[in-house]
Amino acid sequence: MAELTMVEALNLALARAMADDETVLVLGEDIGRDGGVFRVTDGLIDRFGPERVRDTPLAEAMIAGVSVGLAAQHMRPVAEIQFMGFLYPAIDQLVNHASRLRTRTRGRLTCPMVLRAPFGGGIHAPEHHSESMEAMLAHIPGLRLVIPSSPARAYGLLLAAIRDSDPVVFLEPKRLYRAPREEVFDSGEALPLDQPFVLREGDNVTLVTWGAMLKETLEAAERLAAAGAECTVIDVATLKPLEMAPILESVGRTGRCVIIHEAPLTGGFGGEIAARLADQGLLGLLAPVTRVAGYDAVMPLPRLEEHYMPSVDRIVTAVERVMSFG
Amino acid sequence: MVAADTTNRSQSAANDDISQDERLELWRLQVEIRHCEQRAYDLFLQNLVKGTSHLSLGQEGIAAGFAAAMQPDDKSFCTYRGHAHTLARGAPMDAVLGELMQRDCGLMRGKGGSMHLTSAEHGVMGSYAIIGAHLPMAVGSAWRAQYMGHDDVSVVFFGDGTTNIGAFHEALNYAAVFKLPVLFVCENNLYMEYTPIGQITAVENPAADRASAYGLDSILIDGNDADAVFRTARECIAKARAGDGPSLIECKTYRHSGHSRADPGKYRPPGELERWKENDPIKVYRARLAEFGIGEDVVQRIDDEALRKVDEATETAKASPLPPEEILTTDVYANGGWAWRN
Numbered sequence: 130m131a132e133l134t135m136v137e138a139l140n141l142a143l144a145r146a147m148a149d150d151e152t153v154l155v156l157g158e159d160i161g162r163d164g165g166v167f168r169v170t171d172g173l174i175d176r177f178g179p180e181r182v183r184d185t186p187l188a189e190a191m192i193a194g195v196s197v198g199l200a201a202q203h204m205r206p207v208a209e210i211q212f213m214g215f216l217y218p219a220i221d222q223l224v225n226h227a228s229r230l231r232t233r234t235r236g237r238l239t240c241p242m243v244l245r246a247p248f249g250g251g252i253h254a255p256e257h258h259s260e261s262m263e264a265m266l267a268h269i270p271g272l273r274l275v276i277p278s279s280p281a282r283a284y285g286l287l288l289a290a291i292r293d294s295d296p297v298v299f300l301e302p303k304r305l306y307r308a309p310r311e312e313v314f315d316s317g318e319a320l321p322l323d324q325p326f327v328l329r330e331g332d333n334v335t336l337v338t339w340g341a342m343l344k345e346t347l348e349a350a351e352r353l354a355a356a357g358a359e360c361t362v363i364d365v366a367t368l369k370p371l372e373m374a375p376i377l378e379s380v381g382r383t384g385r386c387v388i389i390h391e392a393p394l395t396g397g398f399g400g401e402i403a404a405r406l407a408d409q410g411l412l413g414l415l416a417p418v419t420r421v422a423g424y425d426a427v428m429p430l431p432r433l434e435e436h437y438m439p440s441v442d443r444i445v446t447a448v449e450r451v452m453s454f455g
Numbered sequence: 456m457v458a459a460d461t462t463n464r465s466q467s468a469a470n471d472d473i474s475q476d477e478r479l480e481l482w483r484l485q486v487e488i489r490h491c492e493q494r495a496y497d498l499f500l501q502n503l504v505k506g507t508s509h510l511s512l513g514q515e516g517i518a519a520g521f522a523a524a525m526q527p528d529d530k531s532f533c534t535y536r537g538h539a540h541t542l543a544r545g546a547p548m549d550a551v552l553g554e555l556m557q558r559d560c561g562l563m564r565g566k567g568g569s570m571h572l573t574s575a576e577h578g579v580m581g582s583y584a585i586i587g588a589h590l591p592m593a594v595g596s597a598w599r600a601q602y603m604g605h606d607d608v609s610v611v612f613f614g615d616g617t618t619n620i621g622a623f624h625e626a627l628n629y630a631a632v633f634k635l636p637v638l639f640v641c642e643n644n645l646y647m648e649y650t651p652i653g654q655i656t657a658v659e660n661p662a663a664d665r666a667s668a669y670g671l672d673s674i675l676i677d678g679n680d681a682d683a684v685f686r687t688a689r690e691c692i693a694k695a696r697a698g699d700g701p702s703l704i705e706c707k708t709y710r711h712s713g714h715s716r717a718d719p720g721k722y723r724p725p726g727e728l729e730r731w732k733e734n735d736p737i738k739v740y741r742a743r744l745a746e747f748g749i750g751e752d753v754v755q756r757i758d759d760e761a762l763r764k765v766d767e768a769t770e771t772a773k774a775s776p777l778p779p780e781e782i783l784t785t786d787v788y789a790n791g792g793w794a795w796r797n
Binding site: 154180181185186188190191193194195196197198199200201202203204206218221222225226230231232233234235236237238239270271273293294295370 | 573587593594782
């Protein structure tokens with residue numbers, strides 16, 4: 130068993146999926162000879178050849194559309210969009226086609242494609258390279274939205290996404306690409322989709338998050354534990370479709386919930402979780418459900434990045450506030 | 456590569472390269488589509504088809520010519536104006552009309568509608584109502600064939616308006632670079648919805664004049680002559696199947712009706728429709744069959760049979776029940792409907 134970065138774990142999962150199934154193809158800009166901007170596809174072209182690992186033109190609508198065409202005929206394409214900010218030309222294919230083929234044709238056509246994109250801030254990148262627009266994708270019926278938050282979960286969830294029969298958008302928190310490392314065993318075993326992961330148990334507050342904010346959330350939980358407040362930390366992992374049971378179960382026990390995400394507050398996916406808690410768990414609440422999120426502003430350039438993203442301090446403050454009730 | 460010759464269609468039987476059986480098949484396909492599209496229009500007026508529909512009246516020669524040249528494994532990708540292509544590939548007519556009427560007997564059992572006809576078992580890999588979106592899909596289909604060593608060819612049909620959207624160019628470039636077995640077929644009916652295509656396009660022939668940008672031959676043919684379409688289709692399909700890459704084909708044609716049900720087509724200059732009706736593919740082909748000595752009784756019998764088939768399909772579709780309400784929430788995800796998690 131080796132300690133791997135998330136990039137290495139994703140690479141391992143892609144290689145495993147390609148070795149196991151000849152219908153798995155990888156495509157995107159610079160993903161072949163160059164191995165991708167973040168090197169996630171490094172070496173795959175040497176092992177599997179240019180017929181299966183294809184450098185495409187810079188044309189995101191085409192990359193997504195070709196993937197739909199492949200997937201509708203029993204192939205399993207895994208396309209890379211270089212940064213989430215470059216995803217928008219591909220949105221038509223995701224909203225109007227990939228997510229609808231199954232329902233429109235009553236299951237006669239399906240679309241088992243994966244569209245991977247690095248997302249989120251924290252690596253000092255320019256505009257269009259740091260945003261977190263996952264809520265937009267979570268609004269699309271028929272699409273799955275998966276976000277790993279550790280190397281081992283990246284490995285298992287990417288395998289699950291590739292093997293799944295529905296279109297999956299797989300957003301990779303690039304701030305976690307190279308650290309921390311984690312032991313990853315190349316078992317070929319997928320992790321379940323639609324299953325939040327409970328990463329820490331505590332009876333006072335439930336912290337719900339996904340992607341790179343898991344790092345700050347776990348740090349906040351450590352600091353709060355030292356001060357006597359025990360937190361449960363849940364990594365949602367699959368935002369769409371959303372499995373609420375572990376969140377409801379935990380909040381039923383703690384009575385307090387803080388949702389943390391890097392994306393802007395308004396219309397963010399935290400609002401959906403809060404609404405469901407209000408709908409299905411209101412009577413167990415001891416305090417208002419609170420969100421710690423990015424500001425309703427464009428993700429700034431590197432010098433202001435750390436002021437934009439939710440900090441450990443902001444999470445701790447939010448937890449102290451919900452602890453002040455009852 | 457293929458010369459467009461719209462002035463002199465006649466040729467002697469001695470050097471003809473299309474058999475009598477093929478000609479009768481081209482005739483059958485055209486009259487079946489004509490009668491079925493007219494019926495679709497009538498059903499609209501009777502309020503049995505809801506929503507909208509986009510008819511191919513006047514454009515039948517293209518659907519017939521390509522379908523007759525395709526093998527059962529070949530794949531078609533259509534636009535919202537897709538009834539003709541779906542029928543031409545052999546999808547059952549009652550299921551096509553049933554889908555238009557949103558009946559349980561429809562191709563997609565009432566969930567796709569007029570704009571999304573799909574019949575994978577007949578090679579119709581779907582009709583797509585967002586302009587340009589299905590061109591990359593056809594490229595993906597062709598990549599699948601090339602990679603898996605299948606010898607089928609993908610054919611994607613689209614209108615003249617599509618030639619000005621990015622996906623058209625992105626798809627053509629990719630197909631040309633990787634020499635994929637795909638045909639791009641532009642049905643140039645002169646209007647991008649309500650606007651004359653020439654008014655908003657930088658070149659005279661919106662598809663053919665762009666071919667050179669992708670290293671492809673410029674192919675411009677008379678889409679109202681099913682023989683010309685059939686010959687071009689046969690040649691380009693053979694080329695694609697042999698591994699020699701894609702083709703871009705522009706077929707000039709004209710739709711007799713408006714863009715959609717809601718459009719009376721008043722933006723067309725006086726006399727234009729009448730001139731094109733002189734060039735109606737059905738009229739042209741009836742004369743062609745006579746020219747090649749095929750008896751009027753044979754020709755008329757096929758026409759009558761087509762109408763009878765449409766009548767029967769109409770009754771079957773009308774008798775079919777509406778789909779159950781539960782289809783609203785089923786087939787959203789592989790493991791169930793939307794409600795399974797909410």
